[in-house]
Each structure stands twice: as structure tokens, then as C-alpha cells.
Amino acid sequence: MKQTDTSLHTKPTSWYNRRIGDIVVLLPQASTLFRSSDVDFCCGGHRTLGDALAAEGREATELDKALDTLWQRVEAAAGQPQTFEDMPPADLTAHIESHHHSYLRKALPRIGELAQTVLAAHGANHPELFRVHALFGHLRTDLESHLIKEEVALFPLLLAGDPARSGEVARLTGEIRSEHEAAGGVLRELRALTKGYTTPADGCPTYHRFLDELSALEADLFEHIHLENNILLRDEEVPA
DSSP states (O other), rough: OOOOOOGGGGGSSOOOBBBBHHHHHHOOHHHHHHHTTOOOOOOTTTHHHHHHHTTTTSSHHHHHHHHHHHHHHHHHHHHSOOOOOOOOOOHHHHHHIIIIIIIHHHHHHHHHHHHHHHHHHHHOOOTTTHHHHHHHHHHHHHHHHHHHHHHIHHHHHHHTTOOOGGHHHHHHHHHHHHHHHHHHHHHHHHHHTTTTTTTTTOHHHHHHHHHHHHHHHHHHHHHHHHHIIITTTTTTTOOO
């Protein structure tokens, strides 16, 4: 039985020692702040904010203040920030499928066509686009099978709650988390290759749209992976 961590519902005195994933569980609006600050809250959500920033030689003071301000703004607007933490697993998996899986099934083919068009038109002047095209192709293939694995294997087993199949759940959870790590690595490389999804001076409107779509894909995947790693699968054991 999943146990609710009541500390996740209380504003901390300092955000520095809180896990990044737990911060976004407590304050979902922090995902936008973390993304703009280049803080990994999905695959890197197990680290504390202080540890993550210290590893990169960054100070946490400004982010700590920004999170306090964000909390106050959300509280003033709507009281206690709403989170996915208390959502029943059946509702959470339904949300993931209807919002994030549905988005990916529409966005991946669309972005694939744009990647092909932009490579053909601009590849001669921007050779990095060949790597971008290849990376996106691998990411698309991996994500398409990943969605099916979640929908037909992992999610039904989680919802069934059969103790006799806990080993199978653990194996699938480990695979899903590993695939999330791989996707996160691809996103980091895509962001670096495109200079933060910035359209070059000679880029056409299609080039701009392609990078906007890639940026939107990154944002959606960060939220998608966060919901699974830091909420749905947080208490699931994985094989050593």
C-alpha cells in the first residue's frame, strides 16, 4: 500500500535540502521555473536542489527565493497548491495517457516531418541538423514502443495490485526508469545542438516552427516523466 508522505504537503523552511522531484510534487508550477533555470526535475528528480546545483558550481539562493515567491503567489491565488500527489493511481495513469501519451502520438509524426523538411533545406549550412534528425528519429522510435509498454504492461499491473506479480512490476519499473533516463539524455543533447532551440539568423519560418515544436516536446516529456518517476513509481522497488 502506498504511504502518503505528509511532508510533501507542507512548505519547507528552505528548498535547498528537498528533492527536486518532491518540490514539483508539492508545487507543480515550479516545473516552469526549473526548466527555465536548466534544472532537471524529471530524470534528476531524486537529487536535492542543493546537491544538483552544487554539482554544477551554482548557488541555490536565487532559486530558493524564487520558489518562495512562487509559493506565495499560488497560495494567494488559490490557497494550498493543487498537486497530483493524492490522485488515485487509476486517475493518474488515465491523466498520463489522455494528456501526455495522446500528445506524443500527435506530435511525434508532426515533428518528424518538420525535421525532414528542415534538414533538406538547411542541412548544408547547418550540419548539426544531421545529428538532430538522427537523434529525434531514435527518440521517436523509442517513445512509441515506450508508450505501448506502459499502457499494455506496466499500468495494468500497477492497477491490479497483485502481490504475486510484484517481481514483474519491479522489472518493468526498472526498464521504464532506464528508458526515461535515455530520453532525458537525448533531450539534453538536442537542446545543446540547437542552442536552446534558438532559430539561427538564416532560419526560415519552418525552421522556427520545428524548434518550437522540439521545445514543446521537451516541456511535455519533462512533466510526463516527472509524474511517473516522482509520483506514480516513486514507491516501487526495482531489481538491484
